[in-house]
Amino acid sequence: MTNPNPEASILSTIQESAFDGNKESDFVNKTDKEIWKAFKSGSEVAFIYIYRTYFNTLYRYASQFCRDRDTIKDAIQDLFIELLNKRNKLSDTTSIKFYLFKSIKINLISKFKVRKIDYYSEIKGFDFGFSMSVEEVIINQQLDEDKKKRIADALQKLRRKQREIIYYYYFENLTFPEIASLLNFSNPKSAQNLLYSALTLLKENLAITFLLLRFIFR
C-alpha cells in the first residue's frame, strides 16, 4: 500500500473554493497557535488543513495501541468530531500534534478499558516496539546472526515506557513537557531521566556491536 498523499485526495477539488476565503496554502507558514486559533474562530479550511497534516501521523501513533484498522479509523473520526463539537470551548495550544496525541491516547485507552481487553492478541498494538537494522552488507553470516541477537536482546531490556519515550522523542519530535504529559509524569525532568536511562541501556548493550561494525567495515 502506498502512503496517502494529502495533495492527491479526491476532496482537494472541494476545498479550493472554501467558504471563508482562505486557502489551505495560507496556513503552511503559520504557527500551530495561529492555525488552531483560526479553527476555533470557525475556519473550515483550517480544520481541513489540520486533518490533512496530522491524519497519517495520528494513524501511525494509534497503531501503537491497537492494530485493528477499523478501531483506528473510529478513534480518529471520534477525535475530529469532538473537535467540531467543542470548537468554541477548546483551550489554546502551541502544539497541535501534542494536543491530538493526548486526546487520541485517552480515547484508545478508554476504549480498551470499556471492553476489558488488555491484550487481545489479534488487535494488540505495536506497543512502541522498534527494531534496529543496519543496511551494510554482511559478509560473515555468523556475525550477522550474532549481531541481530544482540540487538534483539538489548531492545528486550527496555521497558514499555522507555520505548514509548523513544517514539515521542525521536520520531515525533515532542518536547519533554509534552512527553511528560503523555506519560502522566508531573515533572518534565522525569521524562528526561527516563530517556537517559533508556539511552544508557542501549549504549551498554549495543555500543560494542556498533563499534565492531565500524572496525570491520571501514
Place this chain on the structure above:
Amino acid sequence: MKYNQYDIEDFLADKDFISWIKEGDKEQSYFFSNWLDTNPDNKAKALIAREMLLAIKTEHLEATQQEFDEVLESLMKRKEYKVKHWDYRGNNPVIWWRWAAIIAFVFSLSFALYWVDGNKPKAEDQIAYITKGNEAGKRSQIMLPDGTKVFLNACSNIKYSDHYGHKEREIELSGEAFFDVAENKASPFIVRTGDIYTRALGTSFNVHVDGQQEGIIVSLVSGSVEVGHINTRQKVQLKAGEKVNAIDEGLNKSHYAYKDIAWKDGVIVFEKASFSEVQQTLEKWYGVTIEVINSPGEGWQYSGMFKNSSLQLIIERMSFTERFNYERKEDFITITF
C-alpha cells in the same frame, strides 16, 4: 565545548545532533563535520551514536489513501459539520461598533473617490470573487449577470469573479450543477472543474464531479460544447445527447441517460442501486444521516423514481416494498432490515 565531554548517551539525546543525522540539516552539517575533523578523541563516540540513530526503525501501520478519504467524507456528512457551522470571515473578529465606524469611513471615502475619478476601470488586483454553495439537503437556482441559469445541486459550490459577463464568463465548480447558458457568441462560457474545462457558446449541459469514481462527467442536452484537459491538451466536442467522462487523464465519450440530469427537475432516479448508493443519495439530497442495522445482502438492489417527493414518502414506500423497519428522529434515520 560540551561535545568534547559527551558520552554516547549525550549524543543520542542532543537535539542538534539528532537533527543533523536525521534531517541532514545543512547548518548542523557544517558545524558537526567541522567538529569531527578537529576533535578526533571524541569522534568515535559520536560516530557510534550516529550509527545507532540511523538504525532505529519503528513498527507501525500506515494509513491508506482510501482510509484518509473515507474518514474525511464521513466527517463532512455529519450534522456537526454543516456549512452554517462555519462563520469565519477574515482574520480577526471585530467588535460591531468598530465595523460601523469602518463602514462609514469607507462609504465616505469611496463617495469622494467616485466624485473625483468618475468611472475609472478597476485595477487588476481588485477583483473580488463571488461564491455560492449548497450544503447537503439544499438545491438552488442562481441567475448569473448575463442571464445564464445555474441549477446548483447539494454539496456543491460555484465561484466566479465580479468581472463575470464583461470580458469573460468563467465559473469554477465543485460538486454538480446544470447550466442553461445564455447565448453570447463574443464571450465563450467556461466551467472549470480541477484540470478539466468545459467551453460553450449557447447551450444547456450538466457537469458532475463524481466523488465515488473520481471522474468528471459532462452531459450535453442541447447546443455544443468542447471539453478538454488543461495539462494534456486533450479535448473532445460533444453533440446534443452525448456525455463525456474525464477520468485518469482520459476522455470517454458516450450518451447520457435521463438519470444523469434528472436531479435538476427534482427527480431522484434509482436504477438497480445498491443500498449504499441509496443511502448516500438520500443523505445528500435531504441533508440527513442514515444508519443501517443488519445491512441487506450483497444482491440487494432498488429501482424507482421519485419526483419532488418528501423523504418521508420515499422511506415509507421503500420500507413497504423492501421490508425494513425504520425510525426517524428529525434528521436522523435508523433502518433495520
